[in-house]
Amino acid sequence: MPIEPRPYHHGDLRRALIDAALEAIARDGPATLSLRDLARRVGVSHAAPAHHFGDKTGLLTAIAAEGYRRMASDLTAVFERTGSFLEVGVAYVGFAVDHPAHFAVMFRPDLLRPTDPELLAANAESRASLYGPVEGLPLPPGADRRRAAVAGWSLVHGLATLYLDGNLPAELGADPRAIARDLAGFLFTRR
Amino acid sequence: MPIEPRPYHHGDLRRALIDAALEAIARDGPATLSLRDLARRVGVSHAAPAHHFGDKTGLLTAIAAEGYRRMASDLTAVFERTGSFLEVGVAYVGFAVDHPAHFAVMFRPDLLRPTDPELLAANAESRASLYGPVEGLPLPPGADRRRAAVAGWSLVHGLATLYLDGNLPAELGADPRAIARDLAGFLFTRR
DNA sequence: TCGAAGTCTTGGCGCTGTCAAGATACGCCG
DNA sequence: CGGCGTATCTTGACAGCGCCAAGACTTCGA
Numbered sequence: 001m002p003i004e005p006r007p008y009h010h011g012d013l014r015r016a017l018i019d020a021a022l023e024a025i026a027r028d029g030p031a032t033l034s035l036r037d038l039a040r041r042v043g044v045s046h047a048a049p050a051h052h053f054g055d056k057t058g059l060l061t062a063i064a065a066e067g068y069r070r071m072a073s074d075l076t077a078v079f080e081r082t083g084s085f086l087e088v089g090v091a092y093v094g095f096a097v098d099h100p101a102h103f104a105v106m107f108r109p110d111l112l113r114p115t116d117p118e119l120l121a122a123n124a125e126s127r128a129s130l131y132g133p134v135e136g137l138p139l140p141p142g143a144d145r146r147r148a149a150v151a152g153w154s155l156v157h158g159l160a161t162l163y164l165d166g167n168l169p170a171e172l173g174a175d176p177r178a179i180a181r182d183l184a185g186f187l188f189t190r191r
Numbered sequence: 192m193p194i195e196p197r198p199y200h201h202g203d204l205r206r207a208l209i210d211a212a213l214e215a216i217a218r219d220g221p222a223t224l225s226l227r228d229l230a231r232r233v234g235v236s237h238a239a240p241a242h243h244f245g246d247k248t249g250l251l252t253a254i255a256a257e258g259y260r261r262m263a264s265d266l267t268a269v270f271e272r273t274g275s276f277l278e279v280g281v282a283y284v285g286f287a288v289d290h291p292a293h294f295a296v297m298f299r300p301d302l303l304r305p306t307d308p309e310l311l312a313a314n315a316e317s318r319a320s321l322y323g324p325v326e327g328l329p330l331p332p333g334a335d336r337r338r339a340a341v342a343g344w345s346l347v348h349g350l351a352t353l354y355l356d357g358n359l360p361a362e363l364g365a366d367p368r369a370i371a372r373d374l375a376g377f378l379f380t381r382r
Numbered sequence: 383t384c385g386a387a388g389t390c391t392t393g394g395c396g397c398t399g400t401c402a403a404g405a406t407a408c409g410c411c412g
Numbered sequence: 413c414g415g416c417g418t419a420t421c422t423t424g425a426c427a428g429c430g431c432c433a434a435g436a437c438t439t440c441g442a
Contacts, residue, residue, distance in 0.1 A: 013389085029301040031222050036429065045391045047431080052389095056430070107356050110220040143377075150363065151346065151374040158349025159341075165298050172341065183342040186334075186378050201421080227398065236422045238400085243420090247399070 014052045016042045018066070021059060025101035030060060030111060060105050061113045067102030068122035071095045075129040085133045086184050089156040092130070093180040096160035103164065107157075139188065152187060156180055205243045207233045209257070212250060216292035221251065221302060251296050252304045258293030259313035262286045266320040276324045277375050280347040283321070284371040287351035294355065298348075330379065343378060347371060 020038045035056055036046045053059040071092075078091040096103040105111060112119060134149040162168050163176050172179050201207065211229045226247055227237045244250040262283070269282040287294040296302060303310060325340040353359050354367050363370050 031302065034429065035431095046429095047392080048390055050431070107353070107358050109357055111222065144373075146360070146362065147370075147373055148377060150350075150359065150370075151377040154349035154353060154374060155342065155346045156349070157353060158345035158347070161352060162298070162345060162348060166300055167298050168341065169337070171337065179341075182335075182338055183345060186339060186342040188377060204420085225398065226400095237398095238423080239421055241400070 013042065013044060013048060017049055017052065017059065018063060021063060022101040025063075025104055030105055030108070033060075035059070057111065057113050060111045061116045061119050063102060064106045064108075064112050065116070065119045065122040067099060067106045068119070068126040070099065070102065071106075072122070072125040072129040075126070076132075079129070079133045083136075085137050085152065086181065088130070088133045089152050089184050090177050090180045092153075092156040093160045093163070094177050096164060097176045100164055103160065137188065148188065152184070155184060155187060159183060201233070201235060201239075204233065204235060204239060208240055208243065208250065209254060212254060213292040216254075216295055221296055221299070224251075226250070248302065248304050251302045252307045252310050254293060255297045255299075255303050256307070256310045256313040258290060258297045259310070259317040261290065261293065262297075263313070263316040263320040266317070267323075270320070270324045274327075276328045276343065277372065279321070279324045280343050280375050281368050281371045283344075283347040284351045284354070285368050287355060288367045291355055294351065328379065339379065343375070346375060346378060350374060 017038055020041050021033060024033055024038065033056070035049045039046050039048055049059065053062060074095050075088050075091055079085075079088050082088075130153055131146070131149050134145055134152070137145070137148065139145065139148055159168075159176070159180055163179075168179075208229055211232050212224060215224055215229065224247070226240045230237045230239055240250065244253060265286050266279050266282050270276075270279050321344055322337070322340050325336055325343070328336070328339065330336065330339055350359075350367070350371055354370075359370075
């Protein structure tokens, strides 16, 4: 079977486009992403992406949904292994660092099709993986459990975004997971 | 003196362009911002903005610098008035809510000219307004003061971004400042 | 085997940011 | 007060972009 240099059907163009997009977003951010450039890199015509994603928003929506699913799977795995809410927070930051392109798109509804059913389902999955582990957390009496969850979420989300955008002072060190473990220690200490 | 409908010189085109940009960013985000559209709204030719800002990055850089300056002034005023690190954090969220367009650009070095001297100076100002108030904060013995500052920063920064992007559950209420005051209560409670 | 559905290409439209060159108004220095 | 340098703005053009419509090719099922 000879090697076809460029067959008419790509094989898995959808996957190839997502991967090329992830690489471009990780390098330059989602703002300058170009569908035509992706098509060129993958070796198809400039209008091929439209068939799989409709438009640019559709591509980014697919990426965000994939990110939510992977994050949910990571976080639940960590909680099942450690039983620790703190380690779930650390894993949140770890996901952001390991999958910066997914993370850069996931919380940006202005770039997405917010009503996409696949996106909504994946989003719900990831929310559950965050809100679930807070159930067993020891808290000061009278503390609202949901607010405690959002406090933890805010801290790790803020840390992840500040880190990814290069806004953290260098003195904190180079290991974001260690920083997260450290900072989260300031939360939920009994009065 | 008759009213000139469109004099050759605008008067304060720089200010007018920034204001139009702030409005557009607050509405649609920085991704879809169009210099030509701004020029049309303000009533000048499509190439006029280039003279004041060089390019799109220059405009966003000017907006970010303005945001840093205003935030620094807000935060130091609040600290001088209340002496409370917690209230500085609340004011951080308040600034983000009151100036969403500035905030949307300030921490996005991919959209800015990171070496711009005006931007660097304004950034340093705002960092000082955040790191200063942590000096007098009562902490558990042995706690790193800088890390405590970053923990607080992460929490309010995460909360602000999650709120602005519409990612917070509605049950938390409609007043972001109140939410911030609430969530920050989980921080720095003595062991 | 043949047709329908899926996949990709070609061509074109209006929009964008940016550059180059020229027109106009302001302000300073004589 | 007059003229000129300079800052400000306009006009025109170019390549690249997202998206749409129409057509070519391939695969698969009836």
